[in-house]
Amino acid sequence: MERIAEGEYAVMEVLWDEAPLTAAEVAGRVPEERGWTLATVKTMLSRLLAKGVLSHEEEGRRYLYRPAIRREDYVAEESGRLIDRMFGGRVTPLVAQLAARDKLTPADIAEIEKLLKALKS
Amino acid sequence: MERIAEGEYAVMEVLWDEAPLTAAEVAGRVPEERGWTLATVKTMLSRLLAKGVLSHEEEGRRYLYRPAIRREDYVAEESGRLIDRMFGGRVTPLVAQLAARDKLTPADIAEIEKLLKALKS
């Protein structure tokens, strides 16, 4: 699966949220803060199509775009890459890292424990 | 803190492992698979210097390079970026994701549980 660049990812998120959409609709849903013009969004869409992570069907003179890959799959892959790169493929050090950095609230801890318990049964 | 590119990261790892080192020494320690020439490693070192994540001191006519940032800090930041991007800043979904993807072995689970228990006390 091709990598998706940071900006492109914002476009994917829109379409994972709701699809199919036209280019103009996507542009309308991209987070304001990006400050992108329609032209920019169209560039992103073309590149994502070229990467094979979007598909499009013609609707009259326009395209309707929709994701060609599942969000979970991509996220899993990308997480895996980070873990490989920074933690040698081991998950525990990541959790340890997060813990050490106070990124885990008590609620997080409780939730993760519940999750793990479920996993064991 | 400046981002460190994938290839550059390999150089940082060498120096996090052992520092200070000369350019040639770094080149000698970069993983074989990269197949980098000394020239390539020198480019990386210059760029990392420019990014401020390495420092160098002169030793005769050469430089001795050493990390200017701590590995844990960088890793924490980079993990945080991924989590923000893909999990909306929440850690639990990441763990859930890893669990769902069978990235967690029973040993992982046990270890994480121990970790969490320690955190609570």
Next chain:
DNA sequence: GCAAGCTGATTACACCTGTAATCGACAGGG
């Protein structure tokens, strides 16, 4: 029928990255 407005396609351009080669300066062996 024709101008105005959308559409996707093509082109633009600067910066980052991977991957080097080249260059000018110097040090050390003969």
Next chain:
DNA sequence: CCCTGTCGATTACAGGTGTAATCAGCTTGC
């Protein structure tokens, strides 16, 4: 003293990315 090797610095160049503008073709309101 000079050749050769080694240093960092500078330059190179293609591919990816952010960020668009422009263009050619169709539609639709007049």
